[in-house]
Amino acid sequence: MTETLIRYEDPAPGVARIVMARADKMNAINPTMIFQIDAAFGRALADDSVKVIILAADGKHFSAGHDIAETVEMYQADMQERSPRISGWSGFNEPGTHGWYTSEKEGYLETARRWRNISKPTICAVQGKCIAGALIFAWVCDIIIASKDALFSDPVVNFGVSGVEWFGHPWEMGARKAKEFLFTADAWTADEAHRLGMVNHVVERDALPDFALDMARKIALKPSFALKLAKEAVNKTLDIQGQANAIDAAFSLHHLCHTQNFRLFGWGMDPTNVPKLATVPKQPEG
Numbered sequence: 001m002t003e004t005l006i007r008y009e010d011p012a013p014g015v016a017r018i019v020m021a022r023a024d025k026m027n028a029i030n031p032t033m034i035f036q037i038d039a040a041f042g043r044a045l046a047d048d049s050v051k052v053i054i055l056a057a058d059g060k061h062f063s064a065g066h067d068i069a070e071t072v073e074m075y076q077a078d079m080q081e082r083s084p085r086i087s088g089w090s091g092f093n094e095p096g097t098h099g100w101y102t103s104e105k106e107g108y109l110e111t112a113r114r115w116r117n118i119s120k121p122t123i124c125a126v127q128g129k130c131i132a133g134a135l136i137f138a139w140v141c142d143i144i145i146a147s148k149d150a151l152f153s154d155p156v157v158n159f160g161v162s163g164v165e166w167f168g169h170p171w172e173m174g175a176r177k178a179k180e181f182l183f184t185a186d187a188w189t190a191d192e193a194h195r196l197g198m199v200n201h202v203v204e205r206d207a208l209p210d211f212a213l214d215m216a217r218k219i220a221l222k223p224s225f226a227l228k229l230a231k232e233a234v235n236k237t238l239d240i241q242g243q244a245n246a247i248d249a250a251f252s253l254h255h256l257c258h259t260q261n262f263r264l265f266g267w268g269m270d271p272t273n274v275p276k277l278a279t280v281p282k283q284p285e286g
Contacts, residue, residue, distance in 0.1 A: 014220030016044040023059025028067035052216040065132030108165035116140035125212040146190035153187035160270030167250030
């Protein structure tokens with residue numbers, strides 16, 4: 001039986017809340033969680049009484065990002081079993097780059113695009129660490145509210161990858177800061193993220209759930225159609241500026257990194273800076 005890794009809540013009239021409930025694993029993201037969240041977004045979208053959706057998380061941390069305890073083969077097999085499909089791709093169990101590219105395109109890129117384009121306003125409430133793949137979950141939401149102890153990082157350059165699958169970095173913090181964020185792999189505070197415009201509000205940890213809910217209630221009082229079109233207008237403006245094409249291009253570079261790592265190390269990341277995998281022997285290129 002599939003483990004339930006999220007909760008769907010109705011905390012107020014007009015508001016749905018999706019909560020990642022894998023706190024014992026720092027809400028690490030695996031296909032089960034991705035597709036359960038997607039189903040929850042679909043449920044909220046189909047319910048006309050819901051006008052605003054909150055994405056939140058149990059525990060000390062929002063999410064540690066990708067669950068690297070799962071092997072590539074486990075991830076691809078899990079993706080193969082999923083239905084219905086989000087993208088038009090297939091071949092999740094194919095060998096080599098084919099299966100891995102397809103699985104990540106479905107599980108991260110196209111899922112993120114779908115959530116980003118949901119017609120209802122979305123609010124992400126972030127506490128503690130928000131690492132790598134978790135950034136995708138936050139960035140595709142319309143509003144981000146962070147607790148003062150929140151830390152944002154994309155350390156995947158350390159692991160031989162150019163950035164997470166949804167490459168929103170230049171759009172979230174500007175080109176030069178995006179480069180610094182990636183090159184250094186430093187964790188940035190909620191205050192710094194707010195200064196850069198990536199985060200809308202920074203609040204005390206204990207105030208985070210109520211602050212997010214109060215904002216959702218306020219937004220839910222507005223006319224639904226106007227909210228939907230306001231969101232679409234902003235998203236289309238970003239797309240006209242090139243965001244969608246840039247993210248697609250960066251995803252291909254992301255997978256060029258994976259291919260290089262598979263050739264060198266037999267794994268999708270350089271294990272040198274992943275402590276639990278540092279003993280994986282390097283293989284000569286060629």
